Amino acid sequence: MLRSAVAQQDPVSGPDVPMVESQLFQQVLDEVRQRREEFDAGSHVPRDMIERFKQVGIYRAATPKCYGGDALAPALFLQMIERISEADGSAGWVASFGSAGVYLAALPPETLAEIYAESPDLVFAGGLFPLQPAEAVEGGYQVNGTWKFASGCKGADLLGVGIGAAGGKPRTAVFRPEQVDIVENWDVVGLKGTGSHDLRVTDKRVDERWTFIRGGAATIDEPLFRYPSIAYAAQVLAVVNLGLARAALDEISRMAGGSGITGAPKLSDRAYVRIEIAKAEAKLMAARGFFYNATEQVWNSILAGNPVTPEQTSLLRLSAIHVSQAGAEVVQGAYSLAGTTAIYLRHPLQRYLRDSMVVTQHAFLSEGLYDGAGSVFLGVPPFPGYI
Numbered sequence: 001m002l003r004s005a006v007a008q009q010d011p012v013s014g015p016d017v018p019m020v021e022s023q024l025f026q027q028v029l030d031e032v033r034q035r036r037e038e039f040d041a042g043s044h045v046p047r048d049m050i051e052r053f054k055q056v057g058i059y060r061a062a063t064p065k066c067y068g069g070d071a072l073a074p075a076l077f078l079q080m081i082e083r084i085s086e087a088d089g090s091a092g093w094v095a096s097f098g099s100a101g102v103y104l105a106a107l108p109p110e111t112l113a114e115i116y117a118e119s120p121d122l123v124f125a126g127g128l129f130p131l132q133p134a135e136a137v138e139g140g141y142q143v144n145g146t147w148k149f150a151s152g153c154k155g156a157d158l159l160g161v162g163i164g165a166a167g168g169k170p171r172t173a174v175f176r177p178e179q180v181d182i183v184e185n186w187d188v189v190g191l192k193g194t195g196s197h198d199l200r201v202t203d204k205r206v207d208e209r210w211t212f213i214r215g216g217a218a219t220i221d222e223p224l225f226r227y228p229s230i231a232y233a234a235q236v237l238a239v240v241n242l243g244l245a246r247a248a249l250d251e252i253s254r255m256a257g258g259s260g261i262t263g264a265p266k267l268s269d270r271a272y273v274r275i276e277i278a279k280a281e282a283k284l285m286a287a288r289g290f291f292y293n294a295t296e297q298v299w300n301s302i303l304a305g306n307p308v309t310p311e312q313t314s315l316l317r318l319s320a321i322h323v324s325q326a327g328a329e330v331v332q333g334a335y336s337l338a339g340t341t342a343i344y345l346r347h348p349l350q351r352y353l354r355d356s357m358v359v360t361q362h363a364f365l366s367e368g369l370y371d372g373a374g375s376v377f378l379g380v381p382p383f384p385g386y387i
Contacts, residue, residue, distance in 0.1 A: 018076075019056055019057055019076075019080065020076075020079050020080055020083055022056075024055065024056055025056050025080075025083070028052050028053070028055070028056055028084075029083060029084065029086075029087045030087075031049070031052060032049070032084060032087040032088045032091045033087045033088065035049065036087070036088035036090070036091065036193065036351075039088065039090050039091060039192070039193030040090065040192040040193050040351075042193070043184070043186045043187075043192055043193065043195055043197075044152075044154045044155070044186075044193060044194070044195025044197075045090065045091055045094045045152065045155060045193055045194070045195065046154075046155070047154075047155045049091070049155075050094075050123060050152075050155040053084075053095050053098070054121040054123075056080070057070055057072070057080075058080065058095050058098040059098045059121040059122055059123050060098075060120040060121045060122075061077045061080070061098045061099065061101075062077070062098060062099045062100060062101030062102050062104075062105075062224065063101050063116060063120040063121075063122060064101070064105065064112070064116075064220045064222055064224075064225070065222055066220065066222070067112060067113065067116035067120055068116065068119075068120035069101065069116070069120040070120075071101075071222050071223070071224040071225075072224070073224075073299055074224070074227055074232060074235070074295050074299055075292055075295045075296055075299065077098070077099060077236070078235060078236065078239045078291075078292070078295065080095070081095055081096045081098075081236055081239050081240065081243070082239045082240075082242045082243045082246075083243065084243065085239065085240040085241075085242070085243025085244055085247075086243035086244070086246050086247045087243075087247075088193065089190075089191055089240055089243070089244050089351070089352070089355030089356070089359070090191050090192060090193030090194045090355065091193065092239075092240045092243055093151060093152075093191055093194045093237065093240050093359075094151060094152040094155070094193070094194055094195070096236035096237055096239070096240065097123070097124065097125060097151065097152050097236075098123075099232060099233065099236045100124040100125075100126070101122065101124070102218070102224065102225060102227065102229040102232055102233075103124070103126075103160075103172070103212065103214050103215075103229060103233075104122075104124060104174075104212065105218035105219060105220045105225045106212035106213055106214070106215075106216040106217065106218055106219065107174070107209070107210070107211075107212045107219065108209045108219060109219050109220070110209065111174075111209045111210060112219070112220070115158065115174075122157050122158065123152070123155055123156045123157045123158070124156060124157070124158045124159075124160065124174075125150050125151060125152045125153040125155075125156035125158075125159055125160070126147075126150060126159065126160035126161065126162075126172060127147030127148055127149055127150030127153070127159075127160075127161055127162075127198060127199040128147060128160065128161065128162035128170050128172060128214065129147060129148060129149070129162055129170075130147070130148070130162075131162040131163065131164055131165060131170055132144070132145030132146075132147070132161070132162065132163055132164075133163070133164060134163035134164060134173065137205065139207055139208055140205055140206050140207040140208045140210075140211075141163055141173060141205070141206050141208070141211065142203065142204075142205050143161065143163055143173055143201045143203075143204050143205070143206055144201060144202060144203055144204075145161065145163075145200070145201060146183065146198055146199065146200045147161045147162060147198060147199045147200075148196075148198050149196045150182070150196060150197055150198065150199045151194045151195065151196040152194065152195060152196075153182055153195060153196075153197055153199060154182060154195050154197070155195075156177060157177070158174055158175070158176065158177075159174070159175050159176075159177055159179075159180045159199060160172040160173065160174050160175070161173050161175070161180075161199055161201055162214075163211070166213050166216075168384050168385050169213050169214055169215045169216060169385070170213070170214050171211055171212070171213055171214075172211060172212055172213075172214050173201075173206040173210065173211045174206070174210045174211065174212070175201065175204065175206065175210075179201065179204050180199050180200065180201055180204075181199070181200040181201075181202070182197050182198070182199060182200075183197055183198035183199070183200055184197050185197055185198055188358065189354050189357075189358065190351075190353075190354030190355045190356075190357055190358035191354075191355050191358045191359070214229075214230075215229050215230045223299075223302050223303055226302050226307075226308065227298065227299065227302060227308070228298075228308055228312075228313040228316060228387075230317075230364075230385075231313050231316035231317050231320070232316070233364060234316075234317055234320040234321070234364035234365060235291070235295065235316060235319070235320045237320075237324075237359065237362055237364060237365060238291070238319075238320035238321070238323045238324040238327075238359070238364075238365055239291070239323065240327075240355075240359050241323060241324045241326075241327025241328055241331075241356050241359045241360070242284070242287075242288055242291070242323055242327050244327060244331055244352045244355055244356045244359075245280075245284050245326075245327040245328075245330035245331050245334075245352075245356070246284070247348070247352055248330060248331040248334035248335070248349060248352045248353075248356075249277065249280060249281065249284070249330065249334055251334065251338075251348050251349055251352070252267065252273075252277060252334050252337055252338060253277075255267055255338060255341070256268035256273070267337065273337055276333060276337055277337070279333075280330045280333050280334065283326055283329065283330055284326065284327070284330050286326075287322055287323045287326035287327065288323065290319050290322060290323070291319045291320070291322070291323040294315045294316055294318075294319040295316065295319070297312070297315075298312045298313075298315070298316060310376060310387045311376060313387045314372065314373050314376040314377075314382070314386070314387060315373075317369065317372065317373060317386065317387075318370070318373040320364070320365060321365055321366075321367075321369050321370060321373070324359055324360050324362075324365040325360060325365075325367070327356060327359070328356040328357060328359065328360050331349075331352045331353055331356040332353065332356075334349060334352070335349045335350075335352075335353045369386070371383065372386035372387070
């Protein structure tokens with residue numbers, strides 16, 4: 001019987017231990033912390049670390065149960081990504097694409113059977129934009145072009161590229177890694193270890209059955225694949241900032257007992273620091289509560305057999321935008337409280353600050369998406385693609 005990512009036998013902690021509390025998961029988190037400088041220096045999370053993520057179920061979390069996967073409840077997967085992100089934002093970002101099976105579920109069943117034939121642990125990465133036109137040929141498409149932001153591409157088992165749109169949603173062509181060139185140009189200020197390089201495909205043919213509409217209807221009838229896929233894609237990225245914010249506040253706590261560079265009172269002895277930390281904790285816990293509450297509400301409704309409503313999808317998207325922004329604000333506040341000590345590039349708060357700011361730059365999490373949520377609240381049509 002395949003192991004579950006939710007509860008499995010842990011050799012030390014005992015049977016039926018939730019994965020996020022298992023010793024194996026803790027060991028993986030420790031390894032991430034120890035190697036995060038390596039990830040930044042190499043501009044990607046190496047394959048051996050990807051294999052470690054497979055061991056704790058990250059890359060079977062969105063594999064259909066009918067193909068041996070866990071089809072994990074969204075909140076449980078999000079908690080795993082939150083904890084990994086607390087150890088390192090880049091590692092959390094790369095691990096978040098363990099959710100990509102919700103996209104792939106729009107592939108025909110015979111294609112899904114083929115890609116999961118060897119293992120339910122499947123690593124998918126995609127560079128979908130800018131969408132490139134593809135020549136329609138008999139039974140498929142002839143593909144050429146270059147695509148950006150393929151996070152985790154160097155450790156992927158399958159790679160996707162955007163070849164046009166259908167109903168406002170991008171059509172994605174799926175290739176084996178040997179069919180795609182990775183253009184290594186990921187030189188950025190934050191999330192350096194995500195390896196979000198460009199992908200280039202040169203005159204490759206892809207069968208129709210190896211393409212899908214991202215956000216299109218799943219061909220698998222399991223609860224996870226009724227959860228709104230685009231909203232979920234935003235959530236798995238936004239939750240990275242929950243982990244980074246937690247790490248930043250914990251870093252201030254570690255610093256609080258030490259003396260400042262100028263001999264000023266300890267941070268813990270300064271009233272303004274105590275006040276700001278209390279406000280930050282309240283902001284973080286409130287945003288986190290909204291985020292997971294919205295997730296659980298929609299999931300429980302799905303399990304009850306109800307169709308997902310536009311209002312529910314919008315709430316998920318709003319919770320993702322909000323938690324991304326709130327997390328970044330908490331990190332910024334922690335950086336400010338740390339004073340001059342935090343300006344050194346090797347200081348942990350530098351990493352948290354830069355990574356959290358990059359999270360908020362993602363198209364799924366931009367400030368402008370509040371407009372979509374506001375439209376739904378006021379009963380007017382949101383902009384295309386929001387729901």
